[in-house]
Amino acid sequence: MRILASVIALVAASSVFAGTPTTADLLKKASTTAKKDGKNVLVIFHASWCGWCHRFDKFLDTTDEGKLVKGALEVVHITVQEDPKHKADENAGGIELMEKLGGKMAGLPFMAILDAKTGKMIVNSLRTSGDARTNTGYPAAPEEVSHFAKMLKLGAPKMGDGSVSKVSGWLTANAPK
Numbered sequence: 001m002r003i004l005a006s007v008i009a010l011v012a013a014s015s016v017f018a019g020t021p022t023t024a025d026l027l028k029k030a031s032t033t034a035k036k037d038g039k040n041v042l043v044i045f046h047a048s049w050c051g052w053c054h055r056f057d058k059f060l061d062t063t064d065e066g067k068l069v070k071g072a073l074e075v076v077h078i079t080v081q082e083d084p085k086h087k088a089d090e091n092a093g094g095i096e097l098m099e100k101l102g103g104k105m106a107g108l109p110f111m112a113i114l115d116a117k118t119g120k121m122i123v124n125s126l127r128t129s130g131d132a133r134t135n136t137g138y139p140a141a142p143e144e145v146s147h148f149a150k151m152l153k154l155g156a157p158k159m160g161d162g163s164v165s166k167v168s169g170w171l172t173a174n175a176p177k
Contacts, residue, residue: 020079020088020089020090020091020092021091022091022092022093023078023091023092023093023094023096023097024093026076026077026078026091027041027043027076027097027114027119029076030043030074030075030076030116031074031114031116031119033074034073034074034116035116035117037074038158039072039073039074039116039156039158040073040074040113040114040115040116040122040155040156040157041073041074041075041076041113041114041115041116042069042073042074042075042076042111042112042113042155043076043078043097043101043111043112043113043114044056044057044075044076044077044078044109044110044111045077045078045079045080045081045094045098045103045108045109045110045111046077046078046079046080046108046109047079047080047081047082047083047086047108048079048082048083048086048089049082049083049086050108050109052108052109052137052138053108053109053138055138056109056138057077059138059170059171060075063170064166065166065167065169065170065171066167068159068163068166068167069152069156069159069167071159072152072156072158072159072163073113073155073156073159074116078091078094078097078098079091079094080094080095080098080108081095081108098110101121101124102121102124102126102133103124103125103126103135106125106126106135107135107137108137109125109137109138110124110125110135110137111124111125111136111151112124112125113151113154113155113156122154122155123150123151123154123155124151125137125147125148125151127143127144127147129143136148136151139171140171140175140176141175142172145168145171145172145175146168148167148168148171149164149165149167149168152164152167
């Protein structure tokens with residue numbers, strides 16, 4: 001079953017926070033734009049308290065390499081796991097979508113790339129580490145940067161190897177010490 005259709009059904013059955021768009025609304029808008037532009041959708045699950053989420057957003061918004069990612073994928077943020085003070089900022093249906101995409105125990109930021117036409121997941125930020133699956137989150141460690149590059153290669157077909165290498169190089173060179 002299509003992930004987007006499932007989320008729409010979940011959200012329709014749930015209460016909607018006043019003034020905060022639902023996950024279904026955000027995905028519908030992102031998918032429409034992505035289809036029009038020939039892109040897929042990068043879904044980023046985040047929260048206001050998540051420092052790594054803010055760091056990733058800063059990368060996307062302020063670096064040439066982040067702009068390469070945004071040029072190749074339609075980025076949509078889904079707010080989940082907020083503290084009680086910011087609970088009203090959560091997007092209804094967000095946690096359910098995060099779980100459907102494999103991020104139930106992943107931590108934040110959790111990311112997945114969805115096919116804009118079908119709504120199906122292409123790849124998520126979970127990678128195999130030894131015998132376990134672990135979330136890449138903000139790609140800083142070499143294995144995280146490598147997995148993020150894999151995500152881009154699988155989910156952003158318009159992004160060539162040279163652009164993926166530039167993104168990986170920047171993340172490696174600017175990894176927190």
